[in-house]
Amino acid sequence: MKKISESAVRRLSLYLRFLQEASAAGTETISSGELARRGGTTSAQVRKDLSLFGSFGKRGMGYSVRELLREIQGILGLTRRWNVALVGAGKLGSALFSYRDFEARGFQIRAVFDVDPRKVGDRWGELAIRGDDEMERVLQAEQVDIAIVAVPAEAAQPVVDRIVAAGVRSILNFAPVRLRVPKGVTLRNVDVTLELEGLSFALANGREAAVG
Amino acid sequence: MKKISESAVRRLSLYLRFLQEASAAGTETISSGELARRGGTTSAQVRKDLSLFGSFGKRGMGYSVRELLREIQGILGLTRRWNVALVGAGKLGSALFSYRDFEARGFQIRAVFDVDPRKVGDRWGELAIRGDDEMERVLQAEQVDIAIVAVPAEAAQPVVDRIVAAGVRSILNFAPVRLRVPKGVTLRNVDVTLELEGLSFALANGREAAVG
DNA sequence: CTTATCTTGTGAAGGATTTCACAAGCTCCG
C-alpha cells in the first residue's frame, strides 16, 4: 500500500465531517467541488485524496453521501470503537472528559488516571479516577488502544514510557514537550503554545492564513 | 521577503523551546545537530530553517544559545506582549485560562467572555467574565491581538464574525468546525477529534509515526 | 604559522504534494 500523507488523512477527517453534515441535512449526493469549498481546498485535491483509496464517485453525478461516508469511516478505522484512557485528571483532562463528542465518534473513555491521591476515587460520571499505580494493569484489562496524555510537561515522558511499556500503540499528547516513543507507536501532539506562537509570527510579519 | 512555510514556523517554535531549556541548564552554545536531535529532525533542516532569516551561527562552533534565543524570539514576534481574549468560559476555557504558561511566553489574557448570564460577573483571578454583548467594545478597549475561541461548534462562526468585525486579526479556534475568515485574518485550528481520527487511521492501517 | 577538526551556510538534487488539464463515463431531456 502506498504512503498516505498526514495532511491527506486530516483532509479525509474533514470530508467525513462535511458528509455527516450533508447527511443530516438530507443531501444525497455531493461533488468534489462542494467538499472542496467547505474544506477550503480544491476539487482536484479532493479527488486525488479519495483516489488514494479507490474510486467512489459517479462521473457526472458526484458522490453518494451515504456511501462515501461509509467508505471514509472504513478508511479511518471508525467503523469500530476504540478504547481510550485519559491520563491526568486536571482541568484539561476534565475538559476533554466532558467533551462528549468523542463518544459519538467511537472513542470511548474507559479509564482516567491521576497521581494525586486526593483525586483518586472521585467519580467522573460512571468512572472512578484511578491512581497511577494501577495504570499498567488497567490499560491492559480495558484493552486501551489510545492514551490521551494531559499531565504537566515534566511528568509526560515517564508517563508515556509506562503507557508504551503497557502495550498502548497510539498516544495523543497535550503536554508541551517533544516526547520520544519507539517505532511502532504513533504519537500526535496538540501544543497550544506552538499554535499561539504561530499566530504571533503571523501578526509580527503581517502575513495571512494557514489552517492548522 | 520570501514565503515561510507553516512547518518551518512550527519548528522555530520548537527550537526556541529547546534553547530555553539549554539556557536554563547553563549551556552556552549548541549545534544544529543537537537541535535536530531534540526536535526529531536533521541538522540540515535546522540550518535551512535558520538560514531563511539570517546567519546566526559560527562555523566550527555552533550557535550561541543566548543569541539564537533572542533571534528566534524576534522572528516569532515574542519580544513584545500580545493581548489575548478568551471567548467561551466553559471547561475548556477554564483549562486554557489556568494554563499559566501563556503568561510566561508573553500572551496575556485580558478578557474572558461567555453568553451564559449565570457566568457573567464571576471572577477568574483578576478578571471578571463579561457578557457577549460587551465583546466588541472590550476587544477594542483592551486592544486584543489574538482571540481564543472555545465555544460550541454551532456558536463558533457567528462569534468569529463578530471578533473579526471588531478588528482582531488572529484567531485560535478550538471548535470542531472549519471557520470562514476574510483575507488578512490568520486562523489556526486545534481540533482534537481530527487528531484522534488520525490515530484511528494509524491503528487501523498499522502504520507509524507522524508528529502533530 | 600550519595542520587537523569541527560545524555552518547553501546551491543543487531529490522527493513529496498540489495543481492542471482532459479523456471518459454517467444522466437527463427531447
Next chain:
DNA sequence: CGGAGCTTGTGAAATCCTTCACAAGATAAG
C-alpha cells in the same frame, strides 16, 4: 437514441519542502 452538460479519475506538470554534499570559516593544538 443522440446530444448537451456535468463531474470523476488520473497522468503529467508545477510547486513546495527536505536532504545531500561540500566549500569556507572558525578554533585549538603543536
